[in-house]
Amino acid sequence: MVDTWVFAVITLIYLTVIFYLGYLGYKRTKGHDDYLIAGRKINPVVLALSYGATFISTSAIVGFGGVAGQLGMSLMWLTVLVVMVGILIAFIVYGKRTRRLGRKLNALTFPDLLGKRYGSPFMQGVSALVILVAMPLYSAAVLIGGARFIETTLSVNFDAALLAFALIVALYVILGGLIAVMYTDALQGGIMLVGMIVLIILAYSLLGGVTQANADLGALVDQVDPSAISGLVAGGFNGWTAMPDAGSPIWLTLITTITLGVGIGVLAQPQLVVRFMTVKDDRALNRAIAIGGPFTLIMTGVAFTVGALSNVWFFKQDGLTAMQAVDNNVDQIIPLFINQSMPDLFVIVFMLALLAAAMSTLSSLFHTMGTSAGYDLRQYINLKRKRPIKDAEDHAERRASFKASRVGTLAMIVVSVIVAYLMPISIIARATAMFMGLCAAAFLPSFTHALYSKRPSTIAAKASLAVGTVTWFMWTAFVHIKESSAIGLCQWLFGRPSLLDSPWTVVDPLVIALPASTLVMIMILLIQRQRAVIPTTA
Amino acid sequence: MRIIEEVHMMLGIEDPYIIAAYVLSITFALISLAYGLLKWNQEVEEDG
Numbered sequence: 058m059v060d061t062w063v064f065a066v067i068t069l070i071y072l073t074v075i076f077y078l079g080y081l082g083y084k085r086t087k088g089h090d091d092y093l094i095a096g097r098k099i100n101p102v103v104l105a106l107s108y109g110a111t112f113i114s115t116s117a118i119v120g121f122g123g124v125a126g127q128l129g130m131s132l133m134w135l136t137v138l139v140v141m142v143g144i145l146i147a148f149i150v151y152g153k154r155t156r157r158l159g160r161k162l163n164a165l166t167f168p169d170l171l172g173k174r175y176g177s178p179f180m181q182g183v184s185a186l187v188i189l190v191a192m193p194l195y196s197a198a199v200l201i202g203g204a205r206f207i208e209t210t211l212s213v214n215f216d217a218a219l220l221a222f223a224l225i226v227a228l229y230v231i232l233g234g235l236i237a238v239m240y241t242d243a244l245q246g247g248i249m250l251v252g253m254i255v256l257i258i259l260a261y262s263l264l265g266g267v268t269q270a271n272a273d274l275g276a277l278v279d280q281v282d283p284s285a286i287s288g289l290v291a292g293g294f295n296g297w298t299a300m301p302d303a304g305s306p307i308w309l310t311l312i313t314t315i316t317l318g319v320g321i322g323v324l325a326q327p328q329l330v331v332r333f334m335t336v337k338d339d340r341a342l343n344r345a346i347a348i349g350g351p352f353t354l355i356m357t358g359v360a361f362t363v364g365a366l367s368n369v370w371f372f373k374q375d376g377l378t379a380m381q382a383v384d385n386n387v388d389q390i391i392p393l394f395i396n397q398s399m400p401d402l403f404v405i406v407f408m409l410a411l412l413a414a415a416m417s418t419l420s421s422l423f424h425t426m427g428t429s430a431g432y433d434l435r436q437y438i439n440l441k442r443k444r445p446i447k448d449a450e451d452h453a454e455r456r457a458s459f460k461a462s463r464v465g466t467l468a469m470i471v472v473s474v475i476v477a478y479l480m481p482i483s484i485i486a487r488a489t490a491m492f493m494g495l496c497a498a499a500f501l502p503s504f505t506h507a508l509y510s511k512r513p514s515t516i517a518a519k520a521s522l523a524v525g526t527v528t529w530f531m532w533t534a535f536v537h538i539k540e541s542s543a544i545g546l547c548q549w550l551f552g553r554p555s556l557l558d559s560p561w562t563v564v565d566p567l568v569i570a571l572p573a574s575t576l577v578m579i580m581i582l583l584i585q586r587q588r589a590v591i592p593t594t595a
Numbered sequence: 596m597r598i599i600e601e602v603h604m605m606l607g608i609e610d611p612y613i614i615a616a617y618v619l620s621i622t623f624a625l626i627s628l629a630y631g632l633l634k635w636n637q638e639v640e641e642d643g
Contacts, residue, residue: 133616271607350627
């Protein structure tokens with residue numbers, strides 16, 4: 058057990074610095090442009106660390122690290138995708154155009170960007186609504202991740218840990234807005250980087266070096282109690298250093314939910330997209346790529362590798378797999394491994410890194426939800442009431458909007474805490490992947506079209522957003538068995554947990570909903586083009 | 596194949612798909628680093 062006093066002192070120092078950065082954000086926030094978009098003058102290093110720290114949360118480290126403890130190193134394919142798609146494609150293909158368009162349209166949030174680009178309050182309002190419905194799932198998962206680690210490390214009551222955690226983050230997000238969020242993210246990203254680098258070095262040293270540890274992990278599948286992995290083997294599992302059987306349920310979950318869901322979902326996440334609009338020019342984005350790529354590799358690569366390797370340690374200690382050691386609660390694998398195997402000082406460093414990871418993601422999610430509620434929905438309602446758009450430029454309106462964003466943030470923090478208390482165990486990785494999958498299905502086609510079309514079609518965007526969102530929800534509620542059985546609607550209506558049979562029951566909603574929303578957009582664009590051509594050729 | 600064998604000897608991992616995942620993720624991170632460094636001081640166009 059970690060020395061509580063040492064941890065308390067270090068945490069106090071950390072929180073003092075965090076609050077100081079929050080105070081800086083508060084002082085530099087003069088109006089709603091600063092609160093929503095950090096005044097468009099963020100430093101590239103801050104951007105890179107903030108983007109990375111927001112993207113990589115406890116979900117990636119504790120949740121997906123735990124999944125690697127269960128399924129092995131095949132999770133590394135997610136690292137391939139997050140570096141390639143989440144950094145290279147996101148910044149180069151999407152980031153630069155988002156920044157330019159955001160500045161040109163004076164967009165302040167992701168829904169605002171879509172609304173202004175399509176000249177459609179519907180796009181702004183519905184995008185904000187999707188965020189407000191789905192993001193609490195994700196923020197609650199992040200809250201749980203952070204609180205779980207505090208609970209395991211300090212034997213603090215889970216409920217109390219969760220509440221205190223939410224309150225601390227709430228304070229600097231509500232007062233300091235996006236400047237405070239990004240400043241604290243940068244510090245937190247730095248702490249995470251140190252924590253993960255030390256973790257991989259210690260883990261491999263503990264297990265006899267890279268080659269030895271990996272070889273031991275590879276051999277483990279034949280040494281553990283067969284009954285401990287019989288369920289996994291039946292699902293296609295081939296060991297912790299091997300891919301599962303292609304097409305098996307585990308392979309489908311790994312590829313469709315985890316790798317594609319998160320790897321592609323990253324492109325259309327509102328809390329990440331808004332960061333592209335916080336910098337002055339493309340050069341800042343280029344510089345951020347140099348830091349973002351290696352940062353993301355280290356964060357996810359270390360978590361997945363160490364998660365898988367924890368099996369070797371648990372086996373050497375008690376002859377157990379990681380899943381047996383934690384009574385099948387995936388989210389406990391990384392915390393338990395760190396607590397039992399690492400020196401006390403490192404447990405504290407890693408705890409701080411995890412707190413930092415959770416706080417950086419949470420603060421961004423709170424901010425995005427708050428601005429969706431306080432700015433986007435408010436604008437949508439104003440426009441629906443036929444209030445003139447120029448109101449948004451008025452001084453009084455700007456002050457009201459600024460205040461509404463803060464109130465919206467507070468309200469969404471309360472909602473997230475309530476959802477966190479209601480969510481089941483082992484949910485962190487799934488809730489993260491679900492949120493990212495929904496973002497991709499709902500937003501990606503219309504976001505891409507907004508950036509790359511000279512005359513974007515509002516109808517195509519609306520249809521794509523609607524079809525993507527509805528398809529995702531339908532597949533989640535009626536087919537994807539893990540969610541549909543938990544929701545219970547399918548059972549209640551049709552007397553069975555899923556409308557389709559295997560393998561569809563493990564195919565992620567994203568794999569169905571994203572092609573559907575893309576296809577609808579393409580079809581409408583083609584029809585519109587044909588209609589535009591006919592009169593001119595006639 | 597020779598590279599994979601060498602990486603296998605070094606990493607202690609047999610499955611080429613797992614080795615490929617490690618190699619690709621490191622490669623993309625290095626590409627990010629190189630891209631950012633090469634364009635570090637590139638002139639920027641004024642926003643129109």
